[in-house]
Amino acid sequence: MQATLSVRRQDPESQQPSSWMQEYTVEVPEHYTVLDALIKVREEVDPSLAIRCSCRAAICGSCAVRVNGRARLACNTKLTNVTPEHGVVVVEPMGNQPVVKDLVVDLSVFWNKIRAVAPYLQPEGPEPEEEYIASNESMLLLTEVMGCIMCGACVSDCTALEVDSNFLGPAALAKAFRFTEDPRDGADADRLQSLNEYSGVWDCTRCMMCVEVCPKGVAPMDRIMALRERVMDAGMTNTVGYRHVAAFAESVEHAGWLDETMLAVKSWGMFNVPKLIAALPVGLRALKRGKLPMPAPFHKKRPGHENVARIFKRLEGQK
Amino acid sequence: MKYTFYPGCVSRGGAPELYTSTMAVAEKLGLELEEIVGAACTGAGVLQEKGIKLGDTLNARTFAMAERMGHTTIVNICSTGQGVMAQANYRLLNTPGYLEEINEILKEEGLEYQGRVVIKHLAWVLVEEIGLDALRPLIVRPLTELHIAPFYGCYILRPSWALGIDENPGREQYLEQIIEACGGEPVNFPGRTKCCGFPILMINERNSVAMVGNHTLSAKDHGADAMVTPCPLCHLNLDGYQPKASSQKGTKINMPILHLPQLVGMAMGLSDRELGMHRHVVSTKDVMAKASVRA
Numbered sequence: 001m002q003a004t005l006s007v008r009r010q011d012p013e014s015q016q017p018s019s020w021m022q023e024y025t026v027e028v029p030e031h032y033t034v035l036d037a038l039i040k041v042r043e044e045v046d047p048s049l050a051i052r053c054s055c056r057a058a059i060c061g062s063c064a065v066r067v068n069g070r071a072r073l074a075c076n077t078k079l080t081n082v083t084p085e086h087g088v089v090v091v092e093p094m095g096n097q098p099v100v101k102d103l104v105v106d107l108s109v110f111w112n113k114i115r116a117v118a119p120y121l122q123p124e125g126p127e128p129e130e131e132y133i134a135s136n137e138s139m140l141l142l143t144e145v146m147g148c149i150m151c152g153a154c155v156s157d158c159t160a161l162e163v164d165s166n167f168l169g170p171a172a173l174a175k176a177f178r179f180t181e182d183p184r185d186g187a188d189a190d191r192l193q194s195l196n197e198y199s200g201v202w203d204c205t206r207c208m209m210c211v212e213v214c215p216k217g218v219a220p221m222d223r224i225m226a227l228r229e230r231v232m233d234a235g236m237t238n239t240v241g242y243r244h245v246a247a248f249a250e251s252v253e254h255a256g257w258l259d260e261t262m263l264a265v266k267s268w269g270m271f272n273v274p275k276l277i278a279a280l281p282v283g284l285r286a287l288k289r290g291k292l293p294m295p296a297p298f299h300k301k302r303p304g305h306e307n308v309a310r311i312f313k314r315l316e317g318q319k
Numbered sequence: 320m321k322y323t324f325y326p327g328c329v330s331r332g333g334a335p336e337l338y339t340s341t342m343a344v345a346e347k348l349g350l351e352l353e354e355i356v357g358a359a360c361t362g363a364g365v366l367q368e369k370g371i372k373l374g375d376t377l378n379a380r381t382f383a384m385a386e387r388m389g390h391t392t393i394v395n396i397c398s399t400g401q402g403v404m405a406q407a408n409y410r411l412l413n414t415p416g417y418l419e420e421i422n423e424i425l426k427e428e429g430l431e432y433q434g435r436v437v438i439k440h441l442a443w444v445l446v447e448e449i450g451l452d453a454l455r456p457l458i459v460r461p462l463t464e465l466h467i468a469p470f471y472g473c474y475i476l477r478p479s480w481a482l483g484i485d486e487n488p489g490r491e492q493y494l495e496q497i498i499e500a501c502g503g504e505p506v507n508f509p510g511r512t513k514c515c516g517f518p519i520l521m522i523n524e525r526n527s528v529a530m531v532g533n534h535t536l537s538a539k540d541h542g543a544d545a546m547v548t549p550c551p552l553c554h555l556n557l558d559g560y561q562p563k564a565s566s567q568k569g570t571k572i573n574m575p576i577l578h579l580p581q582l583v584g585m586a587m588g589l590s591d592r593e594l595g596m597h598r599h600v601v602s603t604k605d606v607m608a609k610a611s612v613r614a
Binding site: 069159160162163164167198202203204205206207208209211212225228229232239240241244245248249251252256257258260263264267268281282285286289290291292293302303304305307308310311312314315318 | 328329331332333334335356357358359360362363364365366367368369370372373376377380424427428473474477478479509513514516518519521522523525526529530533559560562563597598599600
């Protein structure tokens with residue numbers, strides 16, 4: 001079959017640093033992956049095309065690129081699965097990381113974030129005479145998250161990182177989860193404290209992009225949500241994030257549905273006068289257009305709200 | 320056609336025009352939407368941070384109520400509600416023993432979820448059940464002059480396995496199909512499936528507003544006259560915080576953000592009053608003029 005790839009080319013150090021799209025058409029067997037086709041292009045058509053790859057078997061994590069706008073491992077993406085009706089497969093470098101050349105990005109952004117969460121065991125207490133023992137049960141929870149191959153696909157497509165490069169991002173936070181949950185690690189309190197701060201767990205948008213693009217089922221966002229639970233359970237309550245969850249739950253438990261106006265006020269803090277004043281223009285615009293719902297005590301309860309409250313009581317403390 | 324209807328919190332709160340425009344369009348389509356009385360909030364992903372089981376129980380309760388009403392397709396007009404319900408249903412039906420465990424809790428209220436509910440966003444009902452061929456004859460004012468950028472957001476697309484995207488890959492293109500059926504020109508732009516920023520609005524307003532600015536400006540740069548979204552939360556952020564995004568970006572954006580039923584209603588010839596256009600922060604006047612909808 002004929003494969004047509006439209007590849008984003010870029011050489012930031014050249015005379016023409018901005019990127020452009022270059023189309024290549026090669027004859028390939030049907031079983032070819034995007035990586036197979038890219039290698040064929042490099043070997044037979046254009047030796048100047050820069051790509052990074054190693055194992056070609058979805059183990060090393062070297063060949064993540066964006067295919068038709070979505071981060072994937074080029075080596076386990078079959079061409080036939082991603083060729084649209086018009087026949088052109090668009091291949092671009094990963095996002096949120098600077099391009100070195102063509103499809104190769106500078107992974108230092110990725111690694112610096114991983115380093116920032118101290119990705120190693122920090123046991124406490126005296127060293128055991130033999131090895132540290134962790135039960136099978138305790139490690140089962142970690143099998144998926146330990147499957148991370150550090151390809152950077154989640155970082156590439158993270159929508160929060162796109163607007164804030166300080167955000168720790170999905171890969172590093174999933175790695176942090178891996179250590180907070182390890183029974184041999186003794187640094188949970190310090191870890192959670194630092195993850196509770198700006199650029200940590202509360203800056204995730206819950207967009208699920210990382211869950212969708214991860215080629216190994218690590219589900220980074222689910223780990224971030226679990227970390228939010230951990231910081232809340234650890235009593236770290238002085239954040240907007242915590243107050244937002246608490247106010248949301250309180251509203252649904254009380255009335256069966258959401259009191260949007262009180263949710264905002266309680267999340268910012270009832271006595272956070274500067275913030276409340278800053279929010280006034282938005283509130284007034286909404287009020288003028290009949291879009292500011294009446295807050296408690298005027299917020300009407302849903303019929304059967306007492307059953308909702310009962311479910312809350314019954315499940316209190318259960319995950 | 321009769322459906323169980325879950326309007327969600329926001330269409331009865333911060334975005335009432337979504338509710339009224341849905342009802343107006345439903346009447347034209349001959350859709351009978353019977354609301355689930357007493358259904359709780361889905362949790363919107365926030366309650367699930369406190370405990371997945373709590374959220375799943377509240378949603379299973381809603382599903383059981385729908386089953387009791389007799390029509391097992393629940394229609395959502397909020398992508399977030401759609402996504403959260405679909406995820407809950409996926410866990411309930413695919414985790415051994417989980418449904419029985421949740422039903423034990425529901426028993427106290429005399430409810431039992433039998434696992435028969437199908438959850439569909441209005442966009443899916445339009446394309447999959449009513450059909451665009453049935454919609455086209457109702458279009459009396461084709462939006463031929465309008466370039467519309469579809470903004471899907473997150474919850475109607477991800478996670479794909481809970482939302483049946485693999486079985487129905489067309490769901491990633493339904494907004495474009497509906498825009499075309501209404502006579503408009505869909506505009507492709509990079510932000511169409513990204514986050515609108517609403518979930519972190521209260522936590523990190525700067526980042527949230529930056530997302531609003533990026534998406535609305537990107538849609539504008541690609542030639543859009545307006546954006547359309549199936550999610551009222553996306554609407555609240557993209558519309559309500561656009562003035563702040565304009566200040567942050569240092570440029571006037573002026574990108575109207577339509578709810579899906581407003582777009583369809585415009586093409587059906589409904590008035591701006593019926594569609595609640597006066598409730599928007601960013602004026603829809605130019606869009607309405609282009610669509611020749613009478614004021």
